[in-house]
Amino acid sequence: MRLSTVILPDRRWSEGGRERWQRAEELGFHTAYTYDHLSWRTFRDGPWFGAVPTLTAAATATSRMRLGTLVTSPNFRHPVTLAKELISLDDISGGRLTLGIGAGGSGFDASALLKGGQEPWTPRERADRFAEFVPLLDRLLTEDVVSFEGEHYAATEVRNIPGCVQRPRLPFAVAATGPRGLKLAARHGQAWVTTGDPKLFETGTPEQSLAAVGGQIERLAKACADVGRQGAGPEKILLTGFTPDPGRPLTSLDAFVDFAGAHAELGIDEIVLHWPIADSIFDADPVVFEKIATEGLAQLS
Numbered sequence: 247m248r249l250s251t252v253i254l255p256d257r258r259w260s261e262g263g264r265e266r267w268q269r270a271e272e273l274g275f276h277t278a279y280t281y282d283h284l285s286w287r288t289f290r291d292g293p294w295f296g297a298v299p300t301l302t303a304a305a306t307a308t309s310r311m312r313l314g315t316l317v318t319s320p321n322f323r324h325p326v327t328l329a330k331e332l333i334s335l336d337d338i339s340g341g342r343l344t345l346g347i348g349a350g351g352s353g354f355d356a357s358a359l360l361k362g363g364q365e366p367w368t369p370r371e372r373a374d375r376f377a378e379f380v381p382l383l384d385r386l387l388t389e390d391v392v393s394f395e396g397e398h399y400a401a402t403e404v405r406n407i408p409g410c411v412q413r414p415r416l417p418f419a420v421a422a423t424g425p426r427g428l429k430l431a432a433r434h435g436q437a438w439v440t441t442g443d444p445k446l447f448e449t450g451t452p453e454q455s456l457a458a459v460g461g462q463i464e465r466l467a468k469a470c471a472d473v474g475r476q477g478a479g480p481e482k483i484l485l486t487g488f489t490p491d492p493g494r495p496l497t498s499l500d501a502f503v504d505f506a507g508a509h510a511e512l513g514i515d516e517i518v519l520h521w522p523i524a525d526s527i528f529d530a531d532p533v534v535f536e537k538i539a540t541e542g543l544a545q546l547s
Contacts, residue, residue: 247506248516249543250277252316252485254286254523255295259303263295266521267304271311273539278304279316279346279518282323285354288527298331305339312342316485316518317421317439319350320372320379322359326401329386332416333406341411346439347383348421349376373426374398380420380430387415419483423462428469435480437516438466441488448490455489460512481515487528495519495538496530502538503545510546 251270257263270278282297301313313335318328336343349372350356356366367375378396385392386406394401410416417436422428423443431438443450443458450458463482470479486495486505495505496519506517519538522530 247510247514247543247546248276249274249506249539250279250312250483250516250518251275251521251539252279252281252518253521254289254528255280255297255300256289256293256523258293258295259300263300264303264307267307270521271308273536275311275539276516277312277314277344277518278308279314279344280304282315282318282346283353283355284322284358287353290354298335301335301343302338305335305342309340310342312344313339314344314419315346316419317346317348319348319355320375321350321355323379325379325383325386325399326404329383329404329406332387333408333410336410336412336416341416343412343416344419344437345416346419346421347380348439349373349427373424377426377430380418380434384415384418384434420480423465425465425469428466429473431466431480432469432473432475437483438480439483439485441485444488446490447488447492450490452490452494456508456512459484459509459514463513482513483516483518484509484514485518487520492527493530496522496535498534499537499541499545502542506542507546 253266253270267278280297280300285294297315304313332345352366360366375398378398382394382399382401386404387410390405390407392401392404418434419437419439420431420435421439422431423440440459440462442455446455446458467479495502509517520528522528522532522535
């Protein structure tokens with residue numbers, strides 16, 4: 247199992263932002279991700295910086311740790327411009343970039359670009375766009391010249407030379423739980439991302455959550471079979487903080503070991519912990535967090 251973290255872009259680079267990314271590398275995290283949102287939930291009225299510039303800065307401040315988004319969505323991204331940014335960031339990082347990508351939700355990102363009176367996309371509309379977005383982005387990152395005309399997106403003789411440092415392109419980690427999204431993960435994902443079952447977040451139990459994640463993994467395997475993908479399929483990533491008792495993995499080293507071990511038995515390959523942020527839903531003891539980062543995986547073996 248791998249252990250990673252997600253660092254929210256809520257701090258000025260000159261006021262501790264740089265140090266958090268460098269400390270993440272020192273602690274040995276496999277990957278440090280960041281959210282790709284315009285703003286997010288309870289952080290809406292506070293500082294919040296862009297994902298791509300933040301990751302670019304992090305790429306120059308670190309040298310070994312992988313970097314990524316968790317996740318990018320079509321809510322305010324276009325595959326043509328996103329591809330150019332990703333190729334640039336993959337180059338700057340020396341081939342250390344992973345793109346976490348999902349269909350997006352109904353939060354602030356979904357309405358920020360709308361004119362007055364426009365309604366945000368429905369779940370079906372988001373799924374329709376995602377189904378077009380991912381294959382087009384895949385092509386843009388692997389082919390030198392791409393032309394495409396779909397229902398939602400177009401690309402006219404778009405050139406992306408020299409392409410990614412990572413070949414044939416940087417890896418996709420596709421966040422999905424529904425049938426259409428799981429098939430996209432099966433076709434295009436080097437990894438798959440889950441946060442568990444959102445229906446269980448407030449009223450479910452840890453045991454119910456484990457069963458739900460296990461069911462998602464089974465459906466992912468079926469999606470792989472349906473599209474003819476052989477082998478183990480995409481690697482499986484769990485972003486913590488959204489399952490019942492969300493803070494439990496970070497309350498102690500033993501709690502983390504129990505949590506991670508139970509999910510490892512299901513087939514989860516990577517656990518992602520939120521970097522502690524005081525006075526927020528991601529509040530945690532920094533000392534315990536660092537102890538988990540340095541000793542947690544060794545306790546699982």
